[in-house]
Amino acid sequence: MRDAVELEKKGKPTVTISHDKFERASHIHARSLGMPDLVFLIEPAPKGGNISTDVKDLAQKNIGLVIESLTSVGMVQ
Amino acid sequence: MTTQQFISPARDLNDFWDWYELALKEGWTDGLPVCPPTEERVGAIIDYLKRDPQEVIGIIDPQKGVATVEQVAINCAMAGCTPAMVPVVIASIQAMLESEFSLHGVQCTTNPCAPLTIVNGPIAQELGFNGKEGCFGGGSRANVTVGRAVRLILWNIGGGIPGETDMATIGGSAKLAFCVAENESDSPWTLLHEERAGMSREQNAVTVFACQSPDPLFVPGDSNRILKILAASLPTPGVNMFHTGGQYLLAMSSKVAQELDRGGYTKEALKDWLWQNARYNVGWMKQSGILVEGESHQYYWGHGMENAPNLETLPDSAMVPMVGTPEDIHILVAGGDSQWWIGFCAGWGAYGGYAVTMPIVLPGAD
Numbered sequence: 001m002r003d004a005v006e007l008e009k010k011g012k013p014t015v016t017i018s019h020d021k022f023e024r025a026s027h028i029h030a031r032s033l034g035m036p037d038l039v040f041l042i043e044p045a046p047k048g049g050n051i052s053t054d055v056k057d058l059a060q061k062n063i064g065l066v067i068e069s070l071t072s073v074g075m076v077q
Numbered sequence: 078m079t080t081q082q083f084i085s086p087a088r089d090l091n092d093f094w095d096w097y098e099l100a101l102k103e104g105w106t107d108g109l110p111v112c113p114p115t116e117e118r119v120g121a122i123i124d125y126l127k128r129d130p131q132e133v134i135g136i137i138d139p140q141k142g143v144a145t146v147e148q149v150a151i152n153c154a155m156a157g158c159t160p161a162m163v164p165v166v167i168a169s170i171q172a173m174l175e176s177e178f179s180l181h182g183v184q185c186t187t188n189p190c191a192p193l194t195i196v197n198g199p200i201a202q203e204l205g206f207n208g209k210e211g212c213f214g215g216g217s218r219a220n221v222t223v224g225r226a227v228r229l230i231l232w233n234i235g236g237g238i239p240g241e242t243d244m245a246t247i248g249g250s251a252k253l254a255f256c257v258a259e260n261e262s263d264s265p266w267t268l269l270h271e272e273r274a275g276m277s278r279e280q281n282a283v284t285v286f287a288c289q290s291p292d293p294l295f296v297p298g299d300s301n302r303i304l305k306i307l308a309a310s311l312p313t314p315g316v317n318m319f320h321t322g323g324q325y326l327l328a329m330s331s332k333v334a335q336e337l338d339r340g341g342y343t344k345e346a347l348k349d350w351l352w353q354n355a356r357y358n359v360g361w362m363k364q365s366g367i368l369v370e371g372e373s374h375q376y377y378w379g380h381g382m383e384n385a386p387n388l389e390t391l392p393d394s395a396m397v398p399m400v401g402t403p404e405d406i407h408i409l410v411a412g413g414d415s416q417w418w419i420g421f422c423a424g425w426g427a428y429g430g431y432a433v434t435m436p437i438v439l440p441g442a443d
Contacts, residue, residue: 002181021244022244024240024241025185025241025242025244028139028140028236028241028242029139029185029242032138032139032140032141032236033141
């Protein structure tokens with residue numbers, strides 16, 4: 001998240017992916033880092049016995065949302 | 078009392094209970110009662126420190142709160158510190174602001190680690206810090222109020238609030254107050270601040286380390302037996318060392334430390350022995366269910382560490398150290414000589430919370 005803030009300060013748009021369990025914390029951090037409008041993509045945390053996150057599946061599922069986020073303002077749910 | 082003007086507003090309250098209710102309502106305490114930070118108490122601290130109340134000590138994550146001398150003094154007064162204890166608190170906070178401690182992460186991690194302050198030097202005895210029987214529990218105003226002041230600063234100025242920014246899944250009671258002195262008089266070894274910072278016994282210092290509450294290990298017998306028990310007890314799969322290395326601390330009661338010393342073990346020799354022998358066995362990891370094919374690159378030993386071995390290519394007989402180097406094992410003599418106890422304080426892992434030693438600067442000395 002700090003990386004995202006630093007990149008945004010340099011004019012590079014970002015999307016920060018966060019688990020839903022950390023959604024509230026993410027917004028508090030964004031505010032405290034002076035960037036309350038930082039763009040988030042909130043993903044459900046893995047449930048049950050699945051402790052793994054398949055990054056490829058996550059990327060394929062959300063690529064459209066990421067592109068939308070990089071070209072708009074606000075949060076994409 | 079100080080003639081300096083404070084910025085913080087004053088409130089008129091009827092009694093202690095009005096104050097306590099206000100502190101709860103405003104979120105100035107984590108639930109435990111706190112002392113009213115009256116102008117007189119805060120002023121006495123500032124007078125003792127001889128510092129400008131608006132001097133900035135540091136910026137406290139994750140809220141990026143500005144820790145001025147005044148704000149720190151208010152939290153120390155709330156914790157019940159005497160003015161003479163406040164330089165210990167300030168040194169602790171400054172140590173936690175060093176990059177290797179990674180305070181932002183320590184405040185926000187899901188791990189239940191808490192910032193431990195260890196006090197060394199003559200100031201420990203002068204102010205009544207306890208490093209002997211029961212030192213990690215209550216009984217010493219110095220231990221409890223210094224630990225409490227650090228907690229309140231991280232709470233009020235840093236904004237480490239459970240469920241908001243502090244995402245510790247289960248938390249831990251060490252977060253309420255976590256401060257101890259080294260048992261210097263009974264230690265057979267080089268003291269922590271001598272070893273880590275090249276300081277002398279006559280110098281005062283704190284060492285901070287983010288770790289879990291001491292997990293008590295019973296280690297009766299001579300040095301060989303103590304070490305065998307440690308080698309079998311320390312490398313358990315549930316602690317963060319298994320997940321991501323990092324550092325750990327052993328708080329050795331003086332009885333155990335003296336027995337190991339009689340067995341010929343210096344601190345350095347002990348660290349080397351533990352690093353070589355207190356190891357995870359790859360086959361046992363698989364049997365225990367903690368190591369699963371296809372997941373080790375993400376979740377198991379060495380995650381986030383440079384040069385970590387690939388567990389999936391190692392034979393079942395391979396032994397993997399708990400931490401990267403012997404220097405990542407910290408040895409503290411803390412506790413008395415009443416029994417054969419050791420406290421195992423697992424760290425946060427390779428993400429941070431690493432030990433930092435900082436001199437305690439007394440008023441007028443800088």
